[in-house]
Amino acid sequence: MEQRRRLVTAIPGPRSQELMARKKAAVAFGVGTTMPVFAAGAGGGVVVDVDGNHLIDLGSGIAVTSVGASDPRVVAAVTEQVRAFTHTCFMVTPYEGYVAVAEALNRLTPGTHDKRTALFNSGAEAVENAVKIARLATGRPAVAVFDHAYHGRTNLTMAMTAKSMPYKHGFGPFAPEVYRAPLSYPYRDGGLSGADAAARAIDQLDKQVGAANLAALVIEPIQGEGGFITPAPGFLAALADWCRKHGVVFIADEVQTGFARTGAWFASEHENVVPDLIVTAKGIAGGLPLSAVTGRAEIMDAAHTGGLGGTYGGNPLACAAALAAIETIEQDGLIARAGRIGELLTARLSALRDGDPRIGDIRGRGAMIAVELVEPDSGRPDAALAKAVAAAAHRRGVIVLTCGTYGNVLRFLPPLTISDDLLHDALDVLGEALAG
Ligand code: PLZ
Numbered sequence: 001m002e003q004r005r006r007l008v009t010a011i012p013g014p015r016s017q018e019l020m021a022r023k024k025a026a027v028a029f030g031v032g033t034t035m036p037v038f039a040a041g042a043g044g045g046v047v048v049d050v051d052g053n054h055l056i057d058l059g060s061g062i063a064v065t066s067v068g069a070s071d072p073r074v075v076a077a078v079t080e081q082v083r084a085f086t087h088t089c090f091m092v093t094p095y096e097g098y099v100a101v102a103e104a105l106n107r108l109t110p111g112t113h114d115k116r117t118a119l120f121n122s123g124a125e126a127v128e129n130a131v132k133i134a135r136l137a138t139g140r141p142a143v144a145v146f147d148h149a150y151h152g153r154t155n156l157t158m159a160m161t162a163k164s165m166p167y168k169h170g171f172g173p174f175a176p177e178v179y180r181a182p183l184s185y186p187y188r189d190g191g192l193s194g195a196d197a198a199a200r201a202i203d204q205l206d207k208q209v210g211a212a213n214l215a216a217l218v219i220e221p222i223q224g225e226g227g228f229i230t231p232a233p234g235f236l237a238a239l240a241d242w243c244r245k246h247g248v249v250f251i252a253d254e255v256q257t258g259f260a261r262t263g264a265w266f267a268s269e270h271e272n273v274v275p276d277l278i279v280t281a282k283g284i285a286g287g288l289p290l291s292a293v294t295g296r297a298e299i300m301d302a303a304h305t306g307g308l309g310g311t312y313g314g315n316p317l318a319c320a321a322a323l324a325a326i327e328t329i330e331q332d333g334l335i336a337r338a339g340r341i342g343e344l345l346t347a348r349l350s351a352l353r354d355g356d357p358r359i360g361d362i363r364g365r366g367a368m369i370a371v372e373l374v375e376p377d378s379g380r381p382d383a384a385l386a387k388a389v390a391a392a393a394h395r396r397g398v399i400v401l402t403c404g405t406y407g408n409v410l411r412f413l414p415p416l417t418i419s420d421d422l423l424h425d426a427l428d429v430l431g432e433a434l435a436g
Contacts, residue, residue, distance in 0.1 A: 001043045001070070005397045005425055006054040012036040013051025032166075034059070034401060035394055042069035045418025047399060055397045056426045060415045062401065063224070063256045063368070066283040066338075067328045068417040074286035077324035078317050085316060090119075091309045097319030104326050105294040108265050111274035116300035119292050119314030123255035123281035124152025126291035127218065129308060130277050131156060133293065134216035134249035137302035142209050144217040144248075146183040146201070148226030148405050151218065151253055160218060162226065163405055179209045183223070184231035187361040187372060194234030202242050211246035216277075221267035224256030227404030228370035228411055230363045236271045243276070249299060251277045255291070256368070259283030260329045260416060263339035263366030270365060286325035290318035334416040338366035344420060345369040345412055348427040352434060358385060359434075370411040372404065381406035392433035398426045 012020065016037040023033075037049040042065070047055045060066060067074060081097070090098050102117035109115065118133075120126045131143055143160065145151065151160040153167060159174035161167050168174070181204050184197035192200070205214065221236055223229040243250040252275035257267035261283055268275055277295030284290050293300070329335065342365060349371055353359040360374035373382045373389070386408045393400045403411045410430075414423065 001041060001046060001048065002054060003044045003046055003419055003422060004054060005046075005056050005422070005429075007397045008053055009051045011053065011395050011397065013049065013053060015050040019050065034390075035399055043071075043417075044068050045415055045422040053397060055399050056422050056429075057399050057418065058412050058414050058426055059399045059401045060283075060413050061287065062282070063261060063413045064282045065287050066260055066334065066367075066416045067286050067325045067332075068415050069287055071286055071325065071328055071417070073324040073328050074288075074321050077320040078288065081317050081320035087312070087315060089311060090314050095316055095319075097316050097323065098314040101290075101292070101314065101319045101322045102294075104323065105280065105292055108326070109275075109278050109280075109294045110266055110268050113274075114297040115294055116297050117292050117294040118300065118308050119290065119319070120310060121289050121291060121312050121315070121318075122152070123253075123279070123291050124154045124157040125310070125313075126255070126279045126281055126293050127151045127160065127253060128154060128156050130251050130279050130293045130295075131216060131218070133295075133300060133303055133308070134251065134277065136307070137299045138215045138247060138249060140213055140215040141177045142213045142215060143178050144181055144205050144209065144214055145178060146181055146219055146223075148183055148185070148223050148229055149180075149218075149220065150223065150225035151220075179205065181205050183229060184235040185229050186232050187229075187363070192232065194232035194236075195238055197232055198235050198238030198242070201239065211242075211248060214246070214248045216249040216251050217243050218251040218253055220253045220255075220257065221271065221273070222257050222262065222364060222368060225403050227372065227406075227409040228364045228368060230365065233271065236268070236273045240273050240275070249276045251275060251279060251295075253279045255279055255281040259325075260335045260338050261366060261368050261413070262364075263335060263342055265335065267365065267368075284325065285318050285322040286328070288315075288318040288321040290314070290322055329416075332417075337416045341367040341414060341416065341418070341423065342369055344423055345427070348424070352427075352431055356434065358382065364411075367412070367414055367416055370403070370409045373408045373410065381408035383407035386410055389430070389433045392436055393426075393429055396429045396433070398429045400426075400430070 281291035
């Protein structure tokens with residue numbers, strides 16, 4: 001696949017427009033799309049649409065295709081597995097791939113303690129299971145989450161997610177016993193230190209919930225949908241300490257930050273935090289649906305036999321893909337590559353910020369970087385600008401996503417297989433889009 005941006009029609013082209021009309025007639029209105037084009041192929045750092053346009057991919061299908069969307073090792077492993085068998089159900093007739101993925105996760109996740117893993121299909125399903133396990137292990141009901149959090153769209157995870165529109169609006173009532181605490185948000189909390197921000201959150205949880213009632217505290221080490229908010233140093237560690245002291249299960253939701261994305265296998269490592277349970281999905285399996293809960297054996301094994309599972313959890317094709325994706329990340333040095341992508345993006349975005357006060361903040365780690373766009377005088381979030389810049393980039397053939405509670409954040413999540421040339425071209429386009 002040619003690794004360059006090349007537009008042969010307007011965006012969207014005629015074939016995409018035709019498919020969009022069919023989508024409108026056949027697919028539920030609630031299922032939206034970022035881009036107005038339909039994909040025909042993808043790999044490296046590009047997505048090719050049905051009209052033959054080559055677009056630069058700065059989204060990885062929302063942080064999924066870290067090894068690219070057609071990595072040859074993933075394709076070969078899945079092809080071999082699909083020929084052998086597609087499914088038996090691990091709960092009926094188990095197979096080695098599931099066990100091998102569990103072993104790999106137990107090895108790769110932070111901490112040298114004895115661990116166990118259970119596999120599921122989606123990030124939300126894994127978050128739900130982490131909470132189930134923590135409740136059973138502690139015998140406590142309450143769950144602490146944070147401002148701006150995103151944990152999914154199922155009923156429990158909607159309750160855990162902060163933002164109403166579009167994720168929760170009208171879909172309640174929501175699950176009880178979910179309590180929200182203030183986050184560390186260095187750009188908007190007056191530079192509160194990590195320790196002070198943690199003390200503020202802990203004080204609120206102590207007073208309003210009580211540590212003795214808390215089964216778990218669930219946190220994204222860097223928030224994804226919430227705006228790539230990166231807490232001040234020490235925030236996560238102080239929360240983890242407090243959890244340990246009070247028997248609260250510390251759960252890191254690394255669905256978006258995991259699997260090499262931030263320049264480490266897991267973002268918790270940057271803060272020297274060892275979660276009790278870690279939730280993974282997205283980048284785990286090169287694009288196939290797979291998620292996991294990994295953690296301390298004594299917590300994970302609290303659930304009775306038959307208490308955890310699901311028809312498709314740890315599907316053989318997804319497990320084969322995960323093993324190949326992990327091998328690819330290790331063989332191709334993609335963790336280091338994520339770090340270099342972060343340096344390139346940060347340098348280019350910093351250059352754009354000089355002389356453009358609308359770029360209020362640049363943040364994130366590795367190949368998970370964002371800019372927060374603001375009204376220069378007031379510092380108020382400028383969602384209209386983010387929307388306009390993203391739309392202009394889309395028209396010029398760059399797939400870029402927005403995020404943030406206020407919708408004013410542009411986020412960059414390229415595949416780790418993208419070339420420097422493509423990144424520079426995309427940043428040129430972004431600069432033009434901002435200027436226009
Ligand atoms: N936890 C931290 O980022 C998924 C959602 C996109 P699922 N983020 C992308 C959308 O609009 O639905 C996510 C996440 C974190 C959990 C999830 C949920 O993962 O695989 O989408 O269920």
